[in-house]
Amino acid sequence: KKQEKKQKSKAKAADKGKDAVSKPLGIVKLSTGVQLLDPTVALNHASAQAKQQAQAKADGMKVVEPEALKPYPPLIQSFMVSQGFVEPTPIQAAAWPACCSGQDFQGVAEPGSGKTLAYLLPGIVRLQAAGHSGTTNPEGPAMLVLAPTRELALQVATACRLVRKLTGLRTVCVYGGVPKEQQVELLGKHPHILVGTPGRILDLVDDGALKLTPAGSSYVVLDEADKMLSLGFQPQLDRLRALLLPAAAAPPAELGKPGKKAKAAGAAAGGGGAAAPRPQVLLFTATMPAEVKDAAAKWLAAKAAHVTITHSAASISRTITQVVQVCAEHKKPAKLLKHLAAIKAKAESAQLRNLPRVLVFANRIKTVRFLADTLKKEGYKAVMLHGERSQPEREAAMSEFKAGKAQVMVATDVAARGLDIRLLPYVVNYDFPSSLETYIHRVGRTGRLAAYGHAYSFFTRNLARIAGPLVDLLSAHEQGV
Template identity: 35%
Template sequence: MQFSELGLSADIQRAVAEQGYDTPTPIQQQAIPAVLAGHDLMATAQTGTGKTAGFTLPILQRLTAGANDRLSRVARTPRVLVLTPTRELAIQVEESVRTYGKHLPINSLAVFGGVGINPQIAGLRRGVDILVATPGRLLDHVQQKTVDLGSIEIFVLDEADRMLDMGFIRDIRKIIALLPKQRQNLLFSATFSPEIRELAGGLLHQPVSVDVAPRNTAAETVAQRVIECNREQKKDLLKHLFETRSLHQVLVFARTKHGADALARALDKAGIKAAAIHGDKSQGARTRVLGEFKEGKLAALVATDIAARGIDIDALPYVINYELPNVPEDYVHRIGRTGRAGMEGEAISLVCHDERPQLKDIEKLIKRNLERVVIEGFEPAAHAAPRPPQPPRGGRSAQPARAPAKAAKKPGGPQQHRSGSRHR
């Protein structure tokens, strides 16, 4: 199937072709006709499947195809609301709207925390067709009466599972209550837990279901390998991989913010241009670092799980798990950063004795045994060395392995809710 067969306007097809695309991904083939037909949609799709274009393209078509297009209406209130869990994802979705709508008379705006609200207020006053927002900042605008959601025709809830993980359910329900009862609803989620299904049940009306990413299935286009090593060898092994394999544009995952900062400094000191991205960084710093990584100015971007959610980079070749996550589902999200939209990628996990239980859980989840590799000069010892004592860090643990998986998730949820919505 080609994009020309999906019923999109010539202007939209031209914008798609200018990005080098001619064949829609599976989710686009299924979602675009359903959205064009006006159906509600419940889509299971991980990042990297082309889901953003899967809703952006038909929404642009619907806004400009009818008698109620922007040129004929007087009101300048938003007609489409896209709700995202993070500011990075909000920025990327709005960029996608501008990219595919470049030949259309459509205005879009992203609103999120961490930056001044006044420029966003000015943008809303000028008039917006498609509003992309994080929940906390959107409610700030609602409270200040700088946005009117009474004319929303299409509501998109993107990455609904991460929304719930980050504690946004109450804000989501507040926002839904402000929308017109007659509207089209599109819900996207990488997984569909009972909580997500409950939310979908109250939001969607006779939805079309699209499932292109079976639950917790790791991307088949990603080559996944485990390099076994000792805990104390990891930094030197990581440097060795960069030097011997000429790695570039690598997304490296660390468990903690402190660990991400320390690892980025160590790589930088070794001559490997690196930076860290996490919730403690200001919005300006995060945007700058992400831009440098996309442009190839950084060889490595060291990220925590929540900070990496929403990082959308075409043709990202490598993901390295410097530390395995405590929650096995997060492994699937991590490696989904590469091997996107049918392209090949590689995910490498550096695994020490302490992390073997997490590795076992991951393999059970993805229903496959990962290939083990040992690098000469970095062979693991037969038995794990005792973990050295760690001094306390003012109440913030740098030893995630000592906490159970559920406890490790708690600090990230409310903190990200505060920093990712209202204040950052």
């Protein structure tokens, strides 16, 4: 009888399928199939990009000024060539002229579009113009970069240290979760650039280990500005703004006061030599929701430049394939394992030496732990990244994942902001985020700098309220629905 029931149900399903074909074209049947990004395609594309950069770097040794970099200061040209880049990304091309001239700037661009260098290189140009070098010892950091997470702060500091080879400018990175003593010791070496999280920076100010003034810290950056200006950071940001942006401050002039050369540079920039100049402020992010625009405006000068480099209202790289599958909550573990098995099978059939890496997002720490345990039982090398892990544990997890020693990283949104994980082909939203802004940041961990990427998301009934905007987002990026 059970077999007869199964046969009848199959027959009914077949009839429904025939009926669906005869329905009007306006009624779309959602597909449950997931078209995988072929790992070999992603790998070959990444290899081609690496060869192109290597060739550009080799050519750059002979051609000091690549054509697309000629409009920019020599430092920017030298650094870009040293890294194998012969042209700026769109956000860099938009930001560099305004930022180098001392103008406040708000930049919105998709994840992986090169925002870090868009603000970092002009800041270092400004520091050099003010007379800073490896031999100067500023009383406080001339450049201050605020980041919402420890991981992003460390990543930005790494980029700063790459530029040090050309400039000698010192960088210190500070963040919570580790003892202050070593950070206080490093601040005693008078760094030119300070990168850190707001909470730890204020702790160091309160302890008297760090001095922040408008005249001293004259180049201020808020990276991932939308999260920095959200409610969770608002009290800390208000305190920092009171320290750095006095109500009656003058426009940006000189970056610190290392000597006569600095004053001349400040005059050349049109600063006027004010006693308490207003710092130059830059805000960069992948999204700028309406609810934080008013908060952002309090940081920016009235004549700030506002640039949005997007293909739509909220942008995701066109090299990323997005797949959203509607499913029941209890079916997600099996679907995740099936997806990972398909990726593994594709890689093995292509005889790849290393399995492609997969970043899996969950909304709760409890879920992260459950998934990590489940994947380990299935034979996957999985690591975790969430807010309750110690800083050494988080750094070890990131190191293993970036090096390819772990195939899967399961993370909360602490990993979704600004992190640059090269050659990451796959992202999975095990738990769909409650906002599309967070979805954009998560998906942006793959497809970095025009590489191919694949984002697979589970969507459950409780998120029906954002189904319409999600469909609009997918359609705007020419994704199948």
